[in-house]
Amino acid sequence: MDKLIKLSQVIFPELTDEDTVESLEALFPERGLKEGAKVTRMAPSPTGSMHIGNLYGALADERIAHTATDDGVFILRIEDTDDKREVPGAVDLIIKYLGAFGIEFDEGATADGDSGAYGPYRQRSRAKIYHIVARKLILEGRAYPCFCTEEELAAIHAAQEENKENFGYYGKWAKYRDFDIDEAIAKIENGESYVLRFKSLGDPSKKVDFKDQIKGKLSFPENDQDFVLLKSDGIPTYHFAHVVDDHFMRTTDVVRGEEWLSTLPWHVELWRACGFKMPRFCHTAQVMKLDEETGTKRKMSKRKDPECTLGFYFEKGYPAKSTIEYLMTLLNSNYEQWRSANKEASYKEFPFKASNMGNSGAMFDLAKFNDVSKNIISQMTADEVYEGVSTWAKENDEDFYKILSADPEYAKSYFAIGRGGKKPRKDFSCWSEVKDFVSYYYDELFKIEEAFPENVSAEDKRAILKDYAEIYSAEDDNNAWFEKIKTICDKYGYTSDMKAYKENPDAFKGSITDVSNVIRVAVTGRNNSPDLCTVMKVLGSERVNKRILAAAE
Numbered sequence: 413m414d415k416l417i418k419l420s421q422v423i424f425p426e427l428t429d430e431d432t433v434e435s436l437e438a439l440f441p442e443r444g445l446k447e448g449a450k451v452t453r454m455a456p457s458p459t460g461s462m463h464i465g466n467l468y469g470a471l472a473d474e475r476i477a478h479t480a481t482d483d484g485v486f487i488l489r490i491e492d493t494d495d496k497r498e499v500p501g502a503v504d505l506i507i508k509y510l511g512a513f514g515i516e517f518d519e520g521a522t523a524d525g526d527s528g529a530y531g532p533y534r535q536r537s538r539a540k541i542y543h544i545v546a547r548k549l550i551l552e553g554r555a556y557p558c559f560c561t562e563e564e565l566a567a568i569h570a571a572q573e574e575n576k577e578n579f580g581y582y583g584k585w586a587k588y589r590d591f592d593i594d595e596a597i598a599k600i601e602n603g604e605s606y607v608l609r610f611k612s613l614g615d616p617s618k619k620v621d622f623k624d625q626i627k628g629k630l631s632f633p634e635n636d637q638d639f640v641l642l643k644s645d646g647i648p649t650y651h652f653a654h655v656v657d658d659h660f661m662r663t664t665d666v667v668r669g670e671e672w673l674s675t676l677p678w679h680v681e682l683w684r685a686c687g688f689k690m691p692r693f694c695h696t697a698q699v700m701k702l703d704e705e706t707g708t709k710r711k712m713s714k715r716k717d718p719e720c721t722l723g724f725y726f727e728k729g730y731p732a733k734s735t736i737e738y739l740m741t742l743l744n745s746n747y748e749q750w751r752s753a754n755k756e757a758s759y760k761e762f763p764f765k766a767s768n769m770g771n772s773g774a775m776f777d778l779a780k781f782n783d784v785s786k787n788i789i790s791q792m793t794a795d796e797v798y799e800g801v802s803t804w805a806k807e808n809d810e811d812f813y814k815i816l817s818a819d820p821e822y823a824k825s826y827f828a829i830g831r832g833g834k835k836p837r838k839d840f841s842c843w844s845e846v847k848d849f850v851s852y853y854y855d856e857l858f859k860i861e862e863a864f865p866e867n868v869s870a871e872d873k874r875a876i877l878k879d880y881a882e883i884y885s886a887e888d889d890n891n892a893w894f895e896k897i898k899t900i901c902d903k904y905g906y907t908s909d910m911k912a913y914k915e916n917p918d919a920f921k922g923s924i925t926d927v928s929n930v931i932r933v934a935v936t937g938r939n940n941s942p943d944l945c946t947v948m949k950v951l952g953s954e955r956v957n958k959r960i961l962a963a964a965e
């Protein structure tokens with residue numbers, strides 16, 4: 413019997429003659445999608461933590477699949493080959509988190525099993541598929557077992573260091589590359605541990621030309637590494653799983669982080685050795701930020717940057733729309749321009765293109781993100797704001813939730829202030845900031861937080877408040893409100909003529925701003941608030957009177 417056949421049988425005793433690559437081709441046929449339709453996939457490891465880079469990548473995948481045609485496919489594939497790092501429930505969390513940002517998959521792993529005809533979608537359940545392809549590579553002399561121990565590999569590394577040669581398992585260093593097949597069979601039958609390695613035929617003095625959808629034309633030396641395809645437990649490495657899965661899931665566009673560029677030469681050789689047609693590749697830039705201490709650009713870090721983990725956005729209560737909107741501006745440089753011409757449109761209407769993705773690091777700027785979010789919230793209706801705040805508070809601030817939900821109409825009436833016009837108020841960027849902004853609407857949260865104007869004496873303050881308590885009416889419109897304040901100004905030597913005040917401030921005790929701020933601090937506890945007359949109307953005369961009189965004591 414052919415020695416290679418014998419070798420493949422001892423390695424994969426469970427495979428039969430029917431288990432061929434051709435049978436896989438038939439089982440997972442070309443998808444027959446419309447011209448231009450794209451198939452993308454997200455391939456996270458279920459390690460339980462998701463970061464902004466994952467969301468950035470997922471959004472790019474999702475947009476690429478769904479922008480061009482209506483039958484593109486976005487797959488969720490779970491890379492669970494490293495069971496030591498796996499966290500129970502991580503798959504549910506991935507789906508839940510991405511779902512909360514409005515990112516939905518068409519196919520793949522779901523909370524209850526798999527959905528789709530190209531599965532299974534969890535790599536550990538795909539062992540047989542990898543083994544079938546690996547057997548073909550063995551039979552064609554492109555894969556072989558390697559029995560090197562950790563110590564032997566460390567010794568090779570040390571020798572390469574000493575000789576100043578490239579690191580790795582290749583060429584003359586590849587001890588088992590030309591090992592006697594009968595001996596290899598004997599070792600396996602003897603129960604010795606081994607991995608399956610790729611047999612590279614590459615020549616690094618030759619170049620490979622490659623076109624990446626984001627990076628453009630690339631050129632790199634051919635691979636010569638005999639990298640591992642299957643680990644000693646028969647589970648594939650990322651490299652092998654990537655080629656097998658993306659081929660048999662019929663991925664058209666592999667969108668993945670640019671950290672994979674360094675092993676791209678491996679993948680190119682492996683795609684060719686397997687006889688599979690390569691998909692298009694989009695290597696996405698890393699999400700970066702400006703380091704506050706050093707002022708230099710660096711990768712976002714889960715340890716240093718709270719905004720790196722997705723949990724941050726939920727805890728702070730940023731609307732999903734804000735995060736997506738901001739990421740869209742990072743993903744496609746022409747998005748902002750499109751947005752200013754299409755203010756009302758959904759981001760899904762934007763003609764997303766992989767080729768418009770930046771090829772150097774995407775700079776995440778928390779201050780800019782907050783501005784984007786403030787803008788998004790400012791365009792919401794009072795009902796939407798109420799919904800957002802109360803949903804967040806229910807999970808994160810029970811006391812505030814109770815207060816809010818005791819009278820939703822009251823909350824909506826103050827959320828309505830300054831909304832809807834051409835220049836809506838931009839108070840908060842996330843729901844966790846709201847309580848501070850609106851606390852004075854509730855007696856149980858109200859307190860005088862800021863000082864009364866300095867240039868108003870305690871005596872004047874009391875007199876102003878007492879007078880005002882007498883003339884104030886909840887029915888006052890803006891004009892009536894203003895006229896009343898003016899009367900008080902005149903009485904106590906504060907001017908309502910701002911021009912005169914600016915020209916000669918010493919001629920007056922102060923201006924109408926001071927007088928209205930006395931009332932503002934008494935009623936809201938602070939120096940800044942939305943239009944005071946409107947705020948007082950919402951508060952109602954009972955609260956207003958009580959606070960004015962209390963401050964006049």
Ligand code: GLU
Binds near residue numbers: 454667669
């Ligand atoms: N599990 C890999 C990662 O998280 C997936 C890379 C890919 O998309 O191919 O980096």
